[in-house]
Amino acid sequence: MQNNDQYSVVYPKGFKAAGIHSKIKKKKKDLALIYSEALCTASGTFTKNLVKAAPVIVSEENINNKIRAIIINSGNANACTGEIGMTNAWMMVEETAKALDIDKSEVLVASTGVIGQQLPIDNILGGIVDIVEELGSEKDNGVDAAEAIMTTDTFKKQFTSEFVFEGKEIRIGAICKGSGMIHPNMATLLGFVTTDAAIDKELLDEIVIEGVNKSFNSITVDGDTSTNDMVIVLANGASGVNRIKDKDQEIYHIFKEKLIEILKKMAKSIVVDGEGATKFIEVRIKGAKNDEDAIKAGKSVATSSLVKTAAFGEDANWGRILAAVGYSGIEFNPYETNIYIGSSKGELLVCEMGMGLEFDEDMAKKILSEKEIYYLVEMEEGKGDAVIFTCDLSYDYVKINGSYRS
Amino acid sequence: MQNNDQYSVVYPKGFKAAGIHSKIKKKKKDLALIYSEALCTASGTFTKNLVKAAPVIVSEENINNKIRAIIINSGNANACTGEIGMTNAWMMVEETAKALDIDKSEVLVASTGVIGQQLPIDNILGGIVDIVEELGSEKDNGVDAAEAIMTTDTFKKQFTSEFVFEGKEIRIGAICKGSGMIHPNMATLLGFVTTDAAIDKELLDEIVIEGVNKSFNSITVDGDTSTNDMVIVLANGASGVNRIKDKDQEIYHIFKEKLIEILKKMAKSIVVDGEGATKFIEVRIKGAKNDEDAIKAGKSVATSSLVKTAAFGEDANWGRILAAVGYSGIEFNPYETNIYIGSSKGELLVCEMGMGLEFDEDMAKKILSEKEIYYLVEMEEGKGDAVIFTCDLSYDYVKINGSYRS
Numbered sequence: 072m073q074n075n076d077q078y079s080v081v082y083p084k085g086f087k088a089a090g091i092h093s094k095i096k097k098k099k100k101d102l103a104l105i106y107s108e109a110l111c112t113a114s115g116t117f118t119k120n121l122v123k124a125a126p127v128i129v130s131e132e133n134i135n136n137k138i139r140a141i142i143i144n145s146g147n148a149n150a151c152t153g154e155i156g157m158t159n160a161w162m163m164v165e166e167t168a169k170a171l172d173i174d175k176s177e178v179l180v181a182s183t184g185v186i187g188q189q190l191p192i193d194n195i196l197g198g199i200v201d202i203v204e205e206l207g208s209e210k211d212n213g214v215d216a217a218e219a220i221m222t223t224d225t226f227k228k229q230f231t232s233e234f235v236f237e238g239k240e241i242r243i244g245a246i247c248k249g250s251g252m253i254h255p256n257m258a259t260l261l262g263f264v265t266t267d268a269a270i271d272k273e274l275l276d277e278i279v280i281e282g283v284n285k286s287f288n289s290i291t292v293d294g295d296t297s298t299n300d301m302v303i304v305l306a307n308g309a310s311g312v313n314r315i316k317d318k319d320q321e322i323y324h325i326f327k328e329k330l331i332e333i334l335k336k337m338a339k340s341i342v343v344d345g346e347g348a349t350k351f352i353e354v355r356i357k358g359a360k361n362d363e364d365a366i367k368a369g370k371s372v373a374t375s376s377l378v379k380t381a382a383f384g385e386d387a388n389w390g391r392i393l394a395a396v397g398y399s400g401i402e403f404n405p406y407e408t409n410i411y412i413g414s415s416k417g418e419l420l421v422c423e424m425g426m427g428l429e430f431d432e433d434m435a436k437k438i439l440s441e442k443e444i445y446y447l448v449e450m451e452e453g454k455g456d457a458v459i460f461t462c463d464l465s466y467d468y469v470k471i472n473g474s475y476r477s
Numbered sequence: 478m479q480n481n482d483q484y485s486v487v488y489p490k491g492f493k494a495a496g497i498h499s500k501i502k503k504k505k506k507d508l509a510l511i512y513s514e515a516l517c518t519a520s521g522t523f524t525k526n527l528v529k530a531a532p533v534i535v536s537e538e539n540i541n542n543k544i545r546a547i548i549i550n551s552g553n554a555n556a557c558t559g560e561i562g563m564t565n566a567w568m569m570v571e572e573t574a575k576a577l578d579i580d581k582s583e584v585l586v587a588s589t590g591v592i593g594q595q596l597p598i599d600n601i602l603g604g605i606v607d608i609v610e611e612l613g614s615e616k617d618n619g620v621d622a623a624e625a626i627m628t629t630d631t632f633k634k635q636f637t638s639e640f641v642f643e644g645k646e647i648r649i650g651a652i653c654k655g656s657g658m659i660h661p662n663m664a665t666l667l668g669f670v671t672t673d674a675a676i677d678k679e680l681l682d683e684i685v686i687e688g689v690n691k692s693f694n695s696i697t698v699d700g701d702t703s704t705n706d707m708v709i710v711l712a713n714g715a716s717g718v719n720r721i722k723d724k725d726q727e728i729y730h731i732f733k734e735k736l737i738e739i740l741k742k743m744a745k746s747i748v749v750d751g752e753g754a755t756k757f758i759e760v761r762i763k764g765a766k767n768d769e770d771a772i773k774a775g776k777s778v779a780t781s782s783l784v785k786t787a788a789f790g791e792d793a794n795w796g797r798i799l800a801a802v803g804y805s806g807i808e809f810n811p812y813e814t815n816i817y818i819g820s821s822k823g824e825l826l827v828c829e830m831g832m833g834l835e836f837d838e839d840m841a842k843k844i845l846s847e848k849e850i851y852y853l854v855e856m857e858e859g860k861g862d863a864v865i866f867t868c869d870l871s872y873d874y875v876k877i878n879g880s881y882r883s
Contacts, residue, residue, distance in 0.1 A: 122803030122811040122831070151799060153812065153832045186796040187833020296804040298796075376782060376870070390592040390704075393557060397528030398702040405528040406559065425528070426559045427593020464782070466872050 079213035079229035080105050082244035083267035085309030088212045089205035090219030093198025095146035095184070095191055100219035102198045103143040103246075105263055106171060106206055110137035111305040112272050113179070114279040116287075118300035124150035124186070125160035127301060130179040133164070135272075138305055139177040141263060142167040144195055145220050145248070148259060150186040150298040159190045166196045170203040181301050183222055183248060183259040217246040220261055224249050228340045230333050236322050239312045241268045245333050247302075249341035260287060262302040262337050268326055269308030270315040279304050282331040286338035289366075290460040291373045304330070342460045347467030350382055351460070353445040356396075359455030364401040369459035371399030372446065379464035382444065387412050387435035389421040392446055407451040414441035485619035485635035486511050488650035489673035491715030494618045495611035496625030499604025501552035501590070501597055506625035508604045509549045509652075511669055512577060512612055516543035517711035518678050519585070520685040522693075524706035530556035530592070531566035533707060536585040539570070541678075544711055545583040547669060548573040550601060551626050551654070554665060556592040556704040565596045572602045576609040587707050589628055589654060589665040623652040626667055630654050634746045636739050642728050647674045647716045649739050653708075655747035666693060668708040668743050674732055675714030676721040685710050688737040692744035695772075696866040697779045710736070748866045753873030756788055757866070759851040762802075765861030770807040775865035777805030778852065785870035788850065793818050793841035795828040798852055813857040820847035 081088045085108050093102040115134045117127050126149055142163050149156050160180055168175040182190070206212070217227040230245040247262035283302055308314065315323050343351050354373045359365035372378055375395040381388035389410045397405065410422035416438045421430050438444065487494050491514050499508040521540045523533050532555055548569050555562050566586055574581040588596070612618070623633040636651040653668035689708055714720065721729050749757050760779045765771035778784055781801040787794035795816045803811065816828035822844045827836050844850065 120800060120803040121807075121809065122799055151796065151811070151828065151831050151833055153830070186800075187828065296800070298800055298803065390557065393528055394526060394592075394702070394704055397526040397704065401527075403527065405557070422557065422593065424559070425557050427557055 075231045076229045077210050077214050078231055078244060079217050079246045080244045080263060080265045081208040081213045082231040083242040083265050083307070083309065085109055085267055085307045086244070086265045087206040087208050088216040089202045089207065090215030090217070091198060091202050091205055093144070093201070094194040095144055100215060101144055101146040102195065102202055103216040103219035104167070104202045104206065105141045105216060105265065105305070107139050107265070107305060107307040109307045109309055110139055110177065111307045112270055112275055113138035113303065113305050114272070114275045115301060115303045116279060116283045118297060120296045120298050122151065122298045124148055124182060124299040125152060125156035126180040126182045127299060128157065129160040129164060130181065130301065133176055133179055136176045138179055139173050140167055140171055141179045141181065141303060142199065143181040143220050143261065143263070144190070145222055146184040147182060147188060147190050148184045148186045148299050149182040149190050152187070152189055155189055159192045162192060163195060163199065166199045170199050179303060181261055181299070183220065183261055183299055186298060213244070220246060220248045222248060222259070225344055228337065230336050232329055232333055234325055234329055236312055236325060239310055241310045241312055241326065242266065243329055243333050245337055247337045247341065249344045259297040259299040260341060261299070262287065264304040264330070264333065266304070266306045266330070267308065267310035268306050268312065268315060269310070270306050270326065274315060274318070274323065275304060275306060278327045278330055282334040285331060286334035289458065290338045290342050291370060339460060342462050345462035347465040348462030349465050350463040351443045352382055352462060354459040354461065355445055355447045356455070356457045357447065358450040358452055359401060359403065359457070360452040361455040362457060363455065364452070365455035365457035366459070367401050368396045368399045368448065369457040371395045372448070373459040373461035376464055379461065382439070383463035383465045385436060385439040387421050387430070387432070387439060389427070392448065393422060393425070396448060403450045403452050409449040411447040412438055412444065413447060414438045414444040416441055481637045482635045483616050483620050484637055484650060485623050485652045486650045486669060486671045487614040487619045488637040489648040489671050489713070489715065491515055491673055491713045492650070492671045493612040493614050494622040495608045495613065496621030496623070497604060497608050497611055499550070499607070500600040501550055506621060507550055507552040508601065508608055509622040509625035510573070510608045510612065511547045511622060511671065511711070513545050513671070513711060513713040515713045515715055516545055516583065517713045518676055518681055519544035519709065519711050520678070520681045521585070521707060521709040522685060522689045524703060526702045526704050528557065528704045530554055530588060530705040531558060531562035532586040532588045533705060534563065535566040535570060536587065536707060539582055539585055542582045544585055545579050546573055546577055547585045547587065547709060548605065549587040549626050549667065550596070551628055552590040553588060553594060553596050554590045554592045554705050555588040555596050558593070558595055561595055565598045568598060569601060569605065572605045576605055585709060587667055587705070589626065589667055589705055592704060619650070626652060626654045628654060628665070631750055634743065636742050638735055638739055640731055640735055642718055642731060645716055645718045647718055647732065648672065649735055651739050651743055653743040653747065655750045665703040665705040666747060667706070668693065670710040670736070670739065672710070672712045672736070673714065673716035674712050674718065674721060675716070676712050676732065680721060680724070680729065681710060681712060684733045684736055688740040691737060692740035695864065696744045696748050697776060745866060748868050751868035753871040754868030755871050756869040757849045758788055758868060760865040760867065761851055761853045762861070762863045763853065764856040764858055765807060765809065765863070766858040767861040768863060769861070770858070771861035771863035772865070773807050774802045774805045774854065775863040777801045778854070779865040779867035782870055785867065788845070789869035789871045791842060791845040793827050793836070793838070793845060795833070798854065799828060799831070802854060809856045809858050815855040817853040818844055818850065819853060820844045820850040822847055
């Protein structure tokens, strides 16, 4: 089977993209543009951090319009930059609109990188004029866009999928960037998804909220939430397949499943590329009072530095897991709680009804030596389930994040 | 001035103590006893973790009685041990009462160490018979008790203070142990304070709650709360100074200040001995809407792995500090927020009204190279202040906590 992932955001019909160097970074690509010939239905989720970067504020203002373009720069987050920052974010939107000959209400903007410094706005405005000339739908265009949004990411994050409905193909494409914290600052998470499906705004909003909750909102690399986080989905209808208007339509369910699947892949790629990560960890909570409690418990385990260093050390330290559930704030009976460790090498019950078992330490070591492991916490409170993705906490995490901005 | 700190809990009149090896650990001291000839008014605070160790449950049951003894073992936390664990905790209490010829309602019990394994109860019961023979009020007794409660602590934590009131001396003594997480498990925090003041239970409870909030509850090494945490204060009245019964008494205020001061010293010593810590960090929040918000913001900054690794790297990364306040859940205006970094080498404004400043990087480096540093976040929301103590996140933290239980 052919892998089309490198096409990323230009895989769906009617989308173009480009990625260039516009002198924000010293040498690397730092400006990306995603463009649709047709107007798109757009949905987005934005950081919940009270400290919001200027591009977040601007894009939140435009997200309910029909959208045709997203301009994204890396290397400078345009966060904590005051009025000048707001003016610069709007200038990026306006220059993009002008260069594409579209309305400024049809443009979104995103930034990632250093915070607290003003954008080199002249370089960027020049870059916008240049990048419009580079727009295309070839594989290279998809790759360039994916590359241009990277900060400390160690690999490009590109995804595609498709399905056929009543003889016509619907495609989805995506790029994202992860938790780069060097230089100097923080774990910005950006995700951009394109599709040639046609769908009503309301339905797309609902799917995106549910999908982001099950993907990006279910990962935690270090528990910090950036000033610049943003996930955008654009649907331009270019597939020619009938519009999705109703939850009763079969295509609604197929599309929803496919979109959430790609959001999960994107989120997972960010955890795998977590700074210094050597292991991917799934924290699975079953039998909490409700899903909300399950998520709380799962996040408490997944953000525990003690649990994460134990994973790095391949240590079956279930006591830290139980303790993290204990201080998560949920109500549960520890003496009706089981904990398993698992991976492709097997699954081992290490704590039964809240009490430690004399388990096979060699087997535990073997299970935990895998690159992908899971912790399963089973309670008897109700039907609340959750899966949270995280990574281990390694020497390299400290090294990367402790290094002086330079 | 003579330093009496090594006398620790036997510094106040009428207290005896001992510390011995009772074969829980291989070689080191692992059993401590604190004893007062007279009945003591007792106050205690216990872990908020829903997963409570057996000794916590037992001591919570006895804390409102008059108390004469505390029996403490290290090396095994008696946590996640079910009914057998409860029986063993009660057996420790009963054997101590029997050996001292006092009532079992007058005994508290505490444990720290490995979780999920049953106590070697026969060794401990034998140890209790032996330790009663060792009780004394010499310096060595204070030192032995401090040593016997240690787990991964790298130094003994002993404190004393005194004040003279109307010609008579009142003394306070204390031992504590910190955030040892090796072997295999978690950050248990135990603190025991003795005083020969006489004070009503209600007033002592109030002071202990306020004091623990300003000390132990204001520190965070890695954000995890153990199953075994416990701070106990015993007041036996042996100083002969008039009983503290009323907040209008001058001695009430002096005693309160002295007690809180020693609790703060104890808490600070635990942070300084945080696993792998190379720096002590004070996070100071000023001008939050109220104290509650200030504490929330301070804890969010103090538990951020990004902030803590930046401190280790001596990097003036104020963006991470502002972002941590931003996702703390409090309401504030980032554009009315200033951030300073400081130490004995000076203070530097690095973020003014939410915007980055072009500060002197050499000066910043100099300030942050100190062993004790602070971050000051000034908001304009109200009069809420807080100070949270924490330490940096170093390679050694990962090393210590990632190592296999062995």
